[in-house]
Amino acid sequence: MQSTAISPFHQLVVVNPKLQTSISKPQLCLARAPFCRPRNGLDSGFGMRPLRVLGGSSSSATSDDGFVTLIEYVGKEGINVKDDLVVLLDHVQYACKRIAALVASPFNYSIGKQTGLASVHASGSDRDAPKPLDIVSNEIILSSLQKSGKVAVMASEENDAPTWISDDGPYVVVTDPLDGSRNIDASIPTGTIFGIYKRLEELDDLPIEEKAMLNSLQSGSRLIAAAYVLYSSATILCITFGSGTQAFTLDHSTGDFILTNPNIEIPPRGQIYSVNDARYFDWPEGLRKYIDTVRQGKGKYPKKYSARYICSLVADLHRTLLYGGVAMNPRDHLRLVYEANPLSFIVEQAGGRGSDGKNRILSLQPVKLHQRLPLFMGSLKDMEELESYGDIQQKVNPGYEV
Incomplete structure (x- = not known):
């Protein structure tokens, strides 16, 4: 009889589909097992102190325990983020949680040998030779953007040309799915980078390949949001919508990104x-x-x-x-x-x-x-x-x- 056991590789890459927002937080933690563990008194959330809402802030913009999550922040903090962008960010953060689990897994070293992807490289390309975890991360992000229903085109460091996703998606996403992946075997930090633009509606009548490329080659001055996710001792998502920079730290006990560094200001000088x-x-x-x-x-x-x-x-x-x-x-x-x-x-x-x-x-x-x-x-x-x-x-x- 053929075994039904799931290989470690498939346990890593295949995770539960997105859940309805009506599900309670304890149920959410159980359903998103790859990113959660039961809360206990010893869990310190990587030793970082999540931001509790201080006096004068609306309690409606916080979770039950008083901490501000990424989605609560963009949805209710009055920073003029439209509903479509909130939906997109929810799918992006979900993809980054999957990548965080993949990078931290003891099985990630064996993925290349199991898939044989390390030798794939487009001859004469301006891109670095892709690595197995780069490719898996790229597919995770593409899948999440497709499911969001909010993206017209994705341009990735891992693809020679942009990928057209939807004619009516309001946004364009550019991404480096796994920056620094050559360091993974040595457990050195890696990251995901992405930028978000509005789709150029004036290009809608052009052929798909042409409008996909032109949408992806927008000047950085037209960005409406940008973020990086750092996969290290903590998983940190740092993001801007053009009105300051905020950092959120992944709480593995709930699967939420919690606001830990509001309104980051880089010192005018460093050393x-x-x-x-x-x-x-x-x-x-x-x-x-x-x-x-x-x-x-x-x-x-x-x-x-x-x-x-x-x-x-x-x-x-x-x-x-x-x-x-x-x-x-x-x-x-x-x-x-x-x-x-x-x-x-x-x-x-x-x-x-x-x-x-x-x-x-x-x-x-x-x-x-x-x-x-x-x-x-x-x-x-x-x-x-x-x-x-x-x-x-x-x-x-x-x-x-x-």
């Missing part, structure tokens, strides 16, 4: 720079001079700067957002559409700046889907000092694969 300085001798003179100056404490901020580099874009940016300083990759490596635009929008809404070393990132017009560029993000005064050195973009990349 940390984040870059692969093993490539110091490949850098242009201006960048070398800046790094030499600040780490000796001879810059405009008279303290010696420290280097902190994880080689995971989302993790390096998250630390920079909280502590200040600059996170950078000076060579033409990071993608304007999927990484630079959404992350720069988040940084700017926290009071910082995103730049290619010469120009504001959000002012750039993408000309191709997988366009690469140098990226510098961080504290406003640190960024101004860095850019004042002029020659900071690394245009020669000896030793790198093309």
